[in-house]
Amino acid sequence: MTHVRMTHEAREKWGDAFTYLSAIVIAAFFLTPLAWLLSLSLRTRQEVFLGASRFIPKRPTLDNFAQILSDPTFLLYLWNGLKLSALGGLGCLLVAAPAAYAFSRFWFSGKSALMMTILAFQMISPLVILVPLYRYMARLGLLNSHFGVTMVYIAIGVPMCTWLVKSAIDNIPKSLEEAAAIDGCSRFGTFWRITLPLAAPGLASAFILIVILNWSQFLIPFLLLNKDAQLPISVAIFNFAGTSNASSTQVLAAACLVAVVPAIIAFLLLQRMIVGALTAGAVKG
Amino acid sequence: MPTTTAAAIGAAQRRVAGPSLARRIEANPFTWLVPVAVMLGVFYLYPILDVFRLGLTNASLVGSDERYTLVTLRAMFENxxxxxxxxxxxxxxxxxxxxxxxxxxxxxxxxxxxxxxxxxxxxxxxxxxxxxxxxxxxxxxxxxxxxxxxxxxxxxxxxxxxxxxxxxxxxxxxxxxxxxxxxxxxxxxxxxxxxxxxxxxxxxxxxxxxxxxxxxxxxxxxxxxxxxxxxxxxxxxxxxxxxxxxxxxxxxxxxxxxxxxxxxxxxxxxxxxxxxxxxxxxxxxxxxxxxxxxxxxxxxxxxxxxxxxxxxxx
Incomplete structure (x- = not known):
């Protein structure tokens, strides 16, 4: 008996070792690209050409970061990226919250079919809608305007936002709303004054998630914005990569790093909420 | 006289119906779906319908006059x-x-x-x-x-x-x-x-x-x-x-x-x-x-x- 338990224990120990080994390999695969990016961004032009032998630069420098962060247009790109992402996220919440409330608190026939329909829009590539939208927005004078881009961001984020906010509202007990209704509060008043404040944590995680996704958005601003001063960071680094050459790789690396770090930080700060929201959605499928 | 009575009754009804109409509107779940429907309608449904229509034309991104034809469709699939x-x-x-x-x-x-x-x-x-x-x-x-x-x-x-x-x-x-x-x-x-x-x-x-x-x-x-x-x-x-x-x-x-x-x-x-x-x-x-x-x-x-x-x- 003891013998059996020992072998079982031994097998679990080997399993632990294997788990750790795999974890290290996986972590290496996922971290290497970012580590390489960091390494390049800290090098001088000479060291960039020495490749992997200078993975840890002999003469690390912050000049590349200084160069891009002292460039007012680069800061403007960052600001544009943040502005568009945040406005898109805010607009998304405003549009999606009433629908999420209805899906959570009303019962009506065709409700789940309607929810699936809304989710199905998520499957459509932004490219497909941009093909006709481009000309349409040109006629409306919405090309080269942050307003136009924000509207498209909102539309693209709305399906997912509706689902996220609905599950946030699902988690709020109905009793407070019922009490407010008995006190004569209108349904909309209840929604605005009771439901939304109680759902604030869920709204916040939905907002952050949408903002992170908007930050990566490329195609919409790439097509709808032409003026350099309006571009968000994602388009700017793509344009920069197109004009840069081998001798400015270290600057491009620094620019890329500056573009990805805000998303990573936002994600790390709110990881628990975001993973919670994602897994809640995933379980429901 | 009958018209004024009718108008008076109508007004009275509207006064009575005022708050309850708002209540009825907000009790209808579809009211709450209007913003989402508008956004998806304008930015998804309309463009998608337009994509189907444009596929049957010879439209170009720069020109403006287009006519309906199957030439594009055939050219694309013969490409x-x-x-x-x-x-x-x-x-x-x-x-x-x-x-x-x-x-x-x-x-x-x-x-x-x-x-x-x-x-x-x-x-x-x-x-x-x-x-x-x-x-x-x-x-x-x-x-x-x-x-x-x-x-x-x-x-x-x-x-x-x-x-x-x-x-x-x-x-x-x-x-x-x-x-x-x-x-x-x-x-x-x-x-x-x-x-x-x-x-x-x-x-x-x-x-x-x-x-x-x-x-x-x-x-x-x-x-x-x-x-x-x-x-x-x-x-x-x-x-x-x-x-x-x-x-x-x-x-x-x-x-x-x-x-x-x-x-x-x-x-x-x-x-x-x-x-x-x-x-x-x-x-x-x-x-x-x-x-x-x-x-x-x-x-x-x-x-x-x-x-x-x-x-x-x-």
Whole structure:
């Protein structure tokens, strides 16, 4: 008996070792690209050409970061990226919250079919809608305007936002709303004054998630914005990569790093909420 | 006199109906759906209908007068490049979908095992994988270009050179470029599959495994007879999401290879983009957009047909 338990224990120990080994390999695969990016961004032009032998630069420098962060247009790109992402996220919440409330608190026939329909829009590539939208927005004078881009961001984020906010509202007990209704509060008043404040944590995680996704958005601003001063960071680094050459790789690396770090930080700060929201959605499928 | 009475009654009714009308409006669930309906209608439904219409015209992005014709449709399907593009898209999609799901499931299983054994660092592992997921697609392409680059600063080739192995033409050999594109896409996309499978694994009833242990089942048998069947719905849903996401992948390819070398990595979304916004062929691009929609829909229905029936409570 003891013998059996020992072998079982031994097998679990080997399993632990294997788990750790795999974890290290996986972590290496996922971290290497970012580590390489960091390494390049800290090098001088000479060291960039020495490749992997200078993975840890002999003469690390912050000049590349200084160069891009002292460039007012680069800061403007960052600001544009943040502005568009945040406005898109805010607009998304405003549009999606009433629908999420209805899906959570009303019962009506065709409700789940309607929810699936809304989710199905998520499957459509932004490219497909941009093909006709481009000309349409040109006629409306919405090309080269942050307003136009924000509207498209909102539309693209709305399906997912509706689902996220609905599950946030699902988690709020109905009793407070019922009490407010008995006190004569209108349904909309209840929604605005009771439901939304109680759902604030869920709204916040939905907002952050949408903002992170908007930050990566490329195609919409790439097509709808032409003026350099309006571009968000994602388009700017793509344009920069197109004009840069081998001798400015270290600057491009620094620019890329500056573009990805805000998303990573936002994600790390709110990881628990975001993973919670994602897994809640995933379980429901 | 009768008219004034009627008017008075009407006014009185309106006064009485005033608050109750507002109440009735807000008691109707569809009122609450208006903002979403407007946004989706203006930015999705209308454009989609327009895409179908434009596909039957000879519209160009720059010109304004267009007429209805089937010439574009025929020209697009007779275009010999289209078959190659579809093949490329198929290879890219299927390799990414399999790669992301197998890898994602493996990581989820490792994290689950680590958590069961209370090993340290499992949250860190999950976080590291998820970080790749928040990297913008454009940055993803640019970062992997720095890894695959055949210039001296290319990470992989410079390591190979240090080990005296001849460098690989990651981005300039047509066959290898596809592999490179898949690797970079798997790097960024695996996190999503991992988190879906992680959530699904947590939802499996642990007594199933206990019963299997009592029956003397080994790890592989448990995986084969409990885990995979229990994950069936998650795998199918995830397949739909990942397939469509991969079909729509555009930014990570345009910034990694630009579709090259030649057309080796020009997938359907990139081809559509080039048709409309480089060749100004709005009608041709609309035909391709419809093709993208149809492929997505057919694949989603195909996966859904394997779906286990949901319980009545759903």
């Amino acid at each position: 010999p490049a289209l078959l190659d593009i579809l093949k490329t898209t198929f290879v890219f999609t299927i390799a990414s979908v399999i790669g992301q799901q197998v890898f994602g499931l493996a990581i989820a299983l490792i994290v689950m095992r680590g958590e069961r054994r209370k090993l340290r660092g499992m949250v860190a592992l999950r976080t590291i994988v998820l970080i790749a997921w928040v990297i913008p697609g454009i940055a993803n392409g640019l970062i992997w270009q720095m890894l695959f680059s055949e210039a001296p600063f290319g990470a992989i080739n410079s390591v190979l050179r240090m080990m005296h192995i001849s460098p690989v033409a990651w981005l300039s050999d047509p066959n290898i470029a596809m592999l490179s594109a898949v690797i970079s896409n798997v790097w960024r996309g695996t996190a999503f599959s991992m988190i879906v499978f992680y959530a699904a694994l947590k939802a499996i009833d642990p007594t199933l495994y206990e019963a299997a242990s009592v029956d003397g089942a080994g790890h592989l048998q448990k995986l084969r007879f409990i885990t995979l069947p229990q994950l069936r719905a998650a795998i199918l849903v995830n397949s739909i999401l990942v397939t469509i996401q991969t079909l729509n992948t555009f930014d990570a390819i345009i910034s990694l290879t630009g579709g090259g070398p030649g057309r080796a990595t020009e997938v359907l979304s990139l081809f559509t983009f080039n048709t409309v916004f480089r060749n100004y062929d709005l009608a041709g691009g609309s035909v391709l957009s419809v093709l993208m929609l149809v492929i997505s829909l057919v694949l989603a229905l195909f996966y859904a047909s394997f779906m286990p029936r949901r319980e009545a409570s759903e």
